[in-house]
Each structure stands twice: as C-alpha cells, then as structure tokens.
Amino acid sequence: MSKQVSIVMAGGGTAGHVSPLLAMADAIRELEPEARITVVGTRSGLETRLVPAAGYPLELVERAPAPRRPDLDALRFPARWLKAKRQARDILKRVQADVVVGVGGYVCTPVYNAARKAGVPVVVHEANVRAGLANKVGAKHAAVVGAAFDGTGLPGARIVGMPMRSAIATLDRAAARPEARQRFGLEETTPTLVVTGGSSGAASVNRAVTGAVEAITAAGIQVLHITGNGKQVMGQDGNPLAVPGYQQVEYVDGMESAYAAADLLLCRSGAGTVCEIAAVGLPAILVPLPFGNGEQKLNGAPLVGAGGAVMVDDKDLTPTWLSETVVSILGDAQRLEAMSRAASTFGRPRAAQDMAQLILEAARGAAGASDAGTHEEKNR
Numbered sequence: 001m002s003k004q005v006s007i008v009m010a011g012g013g014t015a016g017h018v019s020p021l022l023a024m025a026d027a028i029r030e031l032e033p034e035a036r037i038t039v040v041g042t043r044s045g046l047e048t049r050l051v052p053a054a055g056y057p058l059e060l061v062e063r064a065p066a067p068r069r070p071d072l073d074a075l076r077f078p079a080r081w082l083k084a085k086r087q088a089r090d091i092l093k094r095v096q097a098d099v100v101v102g103v104g105g106y107v108c109t110p111v112y113n114a115a116r117k118a119g120v121p122v123v124v125h126e127a128n129v130r131a132g133l134a135n136k137v138g139a140k141h142a143a144v145v146g147a148a149f150d151g152t153g154l155p156g157a158r159i160v161g162m163p164m165r166s167a168i169a170t171l172d173r174a175a176a177r178p179e180a181r182q183r184f185g186l187e188e189t190t191p192t193l194v195v196t197g198g199s200s201g202a203a204s205v206n207r208a209v210t211g212a213v214e215a216i217t218a219a220g221i222q223v224l225h226i227t228g229n230g231k232q233v234m235g236q237d238g239n240p241l242a243v244p245g246y247q248q249v250e251y252v253d254g255m256e257s258a259y260a261a262a263d264l265l266l267c268r269s270g271a272g273t274v275c276e277i278a279a280v281g282l283p284a285i286l287v288p289l290p291f292g293n294g295e296q297k298l299n300g301a302p303l304v305g306a307g308g309a310v311m312v313d314d315k316d317l318t319p320t321w322l323s324e325t326v327v328s329i330l331g332d333a334q335r336l337e338a339m340s341r342a343a344s345t346f347g348r349p350r351a352a353q354d355m356a357q358l359i360l361e362a363a364r365g366a367a368g369a370s371d372a373g374t375h376e377e378k379n380r
Contacts, residue, residue: 005035005363006096008120010111011103012041016272018050020127020352021103023163025056027356035360038095040088042107061087065106066133081110088114099123099143099363108134116141121362125355126152127162127271129298144358148275148351149302160355161348162275167256169349171280176260184224184261185247191330194262196226196255202268204314205287206233209266210241211319212326217245219327224261226252256280264330266322269300269311278303278347283339285325290314308343 009025011017018041025037039056041047042063051058064080088110092100100115101123102108112134115122121143126135131152139145139154147154148162181188193216197205209225210233216223225248227233233248235241241248252258259265259280267273269286277284286309288296303309310329312321329335348354 003096005032005360006038006098007035007101007359007363008038008040008092008095008097008099008111008115009101009103010040010108011105012045012047012051012107013105015046015050016127016270017103017105018045018047019165019272020125020163021047021101022050022054022056023165023352024101024103024125024355024359025054026166027163027352028359031353031356032360035363036095038091038097040091040107040111042105045105045107059087059091061091061107061110063106064110066109084110085113089118092118092120099359101125101359102135102138103127104132104135106134109137112138112141121365123355123359123362124154125160125163126154126157128152128295129271129301130293130295143362146351146355146358148271149299151298159348160358161279161351162272163352163355164272164276164279164349165256166352167254168259168276169279169352171256171259173260173280173282176256180257180260183257184249186222186224186261190222190245191220192222192224192261192263193266193326193330194224194226194258194264195266196252196258196268197228197231198268198270198273202228202287203231204290204317205266205268206231208317208319208322209233212323213241213243213246215319215323216326217243219323219331221245221326221330223247224249224258226250226258263336264326266326269296271295271299274299274303275347275351278308278343279349281308281340281344281347283329283336283343284309285322285329286311287314287317303343303346306342306346308339308346 011021039051040059062080062084064084097120099121103125123144124138124142125146127148129149145154145157146160147157222245233241265284269288286300304311
C-alpha cells in the first residue's frame with residue numbers, strides 16, 4: 001500500500017508569492033484530497049496570516065537574505081543561512097516530503113538546498129518575467145519548472161500561467177455584473193471604470209483619478225475607486241471626495257466582484273493582476289510601478305501586445321491623459337469588445353490545476369520510488 005503523498009510548499013513575503021501558492025494547494029486538494037500539504041515560510045511574511053487562514057499548516061525557517069553590501073547583516077548571514085538550512089532539512093525529514101514546490105522569496109533557497117541534498121524532487125513556479133534569485137537557484141536542478149510568462153530564462157520552463165483562486169479563474173463577468181454593481185452602489189447599465197492601486201494603494205494613480213473624475217463622470221461614466229488601506233481620497237473641502245457617479249472604498253475583499261463590476265480597469269501591472277484580468281477578459285489601462293527592476297512593465301507587455309490593454313508610464317499618467325483615454329475606450333463599444341477578446345486569448349485560467357497535476361506527478365514518482373525501495377529492502 002503506497003504512503004500518503006507529502007508535499008512541501010515554500011514561498012512567502014508578499015501576496016504575489018503566497019496567493020499562487022495557496023491556489024496550487026487548493027487545486028492539489030481537489031485532485032488528491034488525502035495529500036498532506038505543509039507550507040514553509042518566514043516569520044516576517046504575509047504567509048504567517050494568509051496560510052493558517054486558508055487552513056494549511058505553516059512551518060517557519062530563519063529569514064536569510066543574501067547580503068548586498070558589507071554591513072552588519074552581511075556578518076550575520078552565515079549563521080542565519082546555516083540555521084535556515086538546518087530547519088528546512090528537519091522539516092523535509094519530519095513530514096517525509098515527496099516533493100518540494102517553490103514559488104520564490106527568501107524562504108525558498110534553503111528549502112531548495114535541503115531538497116537537493118535529500119534527493120527530494122523540486123517543482124518551481126515563477127510568477128514574473130524577470131525571475132527572482134531563489135527560483136534561478138531552484139530551477140537549475142528542478143524536476144519541473146512552470147512559468148506565468150515567457151522569457152524568464154529558467155531552464156526547461158513551460159508556460160502554464162498564473163495559479164489563481166477559483167473564484168477569479170471561473171468568473172463569468174457578464175453573469176456576475178448585476179450583483180457586483182449592486183454591491184458597490186453602482187448603476188447596472190452605466191459604463192464603469194474601476195481603479196485600483198493594490199491593497200496599499202498608489203498615490204500617483206489616486207492623484208490622477210482625483211483630477212480626472214469630473215471629466216470622466218461628465219461623459220456618462222461611473223467610477224469605482226479602490227484607494228488602498230488608509231488612502232481615502234479627499235476633496236478640496238477637506239471631506240472625502242464626493243462627485244456624482246463616483247464611489248470610493250479603501251479595500252475590496254474578493255477582487256472578483258470588482259472585476260465583474262468593471263468595463264475597464266485602471267491598475268498597476270503586477271504579475272498576479274495582469275494574469276487575473278487576462279483570465280477574466282477585462283480590458284485594462286496598466287500603469288507599471290516607476291521603481292524596482294522594471295518587472296511590472298515586462299509583465300504587462302504581452303497583454304498590451306495581444307491588444308487586451310494599454311500601458312502608460314507613471315510619470316505620464318496625468319488627469320488629462322486619463323480622462324481622454326478612458327472616455328475614448330469606454331465610448332467605443334467595438335474597441336472595448338476587441339480588447340476583452342484579446343485579453344481572454346492571453347489568459348490561462350487553468351494554471352492552478354495544470355501546476356497541481358505536475359506537482360502530483362512528481363510527488364507520486366518520488367513516493368513510488370520510495371515504496372519500491374522499502375519493498376526491496378524488506379525482501380533482501
């Protein structure tokens with residue numbers, strides 16, 4: 001009798017790592033309800049809240065980022081790295097891991113290292129066009145490498161898309177629109193722009209919307225503005241901005257409702273957002289983060305190239321540009337429909353299920369080899 005499959009999933013720090021990890025975990029549970037799933041993270045990441053809330057056990061290892069400059073952290077790194085490797089090794093041994101799945105972040109490097117030394121196969125998923133250091137390390141010896149986008153440079157990478165929650169992957173925007181618009185106090189048949197800068201908001205996006213909202217609403221377009229936690233937009237009178245046809249909320253629990261309410265989305269181009277709007281066929285205006293390593297512009301480029309979105313640099317997002325562009329797109333039903341179709345052709349809503357299948361195949365192969373070894377040992 002084969003043993004219960006044991007899967008260790010490593011990743012964390014940001015929602016960009018944790019969300020696809022949990023989507024894959026849920027998909028694994030659907031395919032293999034008896035699979036044992038253990039998530040590994042660090043004490044400082046969002047995984048400490050999101051993973052237990054999703055119902056999965058969480059193990060913690062030392063956070064050991066590679067030093068970038070000769071400072072106190074660089075002096076502490078060797079001890080932290082050794083501790084993280086030891087903790088990762090102990091976790092894999094204790095849960096009898098058949099496969100390690102990594103999505104990136106500081107936690108992955110010691111777990112990849114422990115898996116390689118223990119002979120446990122590794123499956124990597126890379127969410128961004130520009131692969132992170134941890135996944136570059138893990139992919140070198142991985143049994144399977146999945147990627148959300150082409151061009152990561154990871155060896156043997158196959159394009160599977162971005163694992164996402166079922167509520168988004170299976171969203172029928174047209175069917176869900178009436179209820180979604182009612183939830184946000186929006187008119188059911190009025191063209192709708194939804195704006196989001198992410199959970200923490202985007203000050204430049206909020207400023208541009210504030211300056212453009214009167215021109216946009218005067219054109220018969222309603223606006224749902226998700227400002228970000230603690231980023232309520234104020235009017236010149238010092239009170240929350242109040243314009244007929246404009247609604248603002250700081251946060252939305254379950255972005256599928258916002259996607260369903262929207263005819264057009266104004267947003268950043270994080271990997272998760274780009275893949276989600278493609279999966280649901282939602283036309284978008286993408287405003288990449290103006291700092292970092294430029295990955296947001298790379299993430300959004302394929303969707304723009306497919307015709308599902310337009311992109312504007314943060315510095316060029318002026319109220320005038322925004323109002324003219326929004327009115328132009330939402331005033332052209334044929335263009336809007338073409339953008340929606342183009343986005344849908346780029347989307348991969350089954351990414352979580354496809355990754356789950358690859359993970360289980362790797363796990364079963366390892367478990368089968370383990371069973372065969374045990375059987376051979378008993379019959380010597």
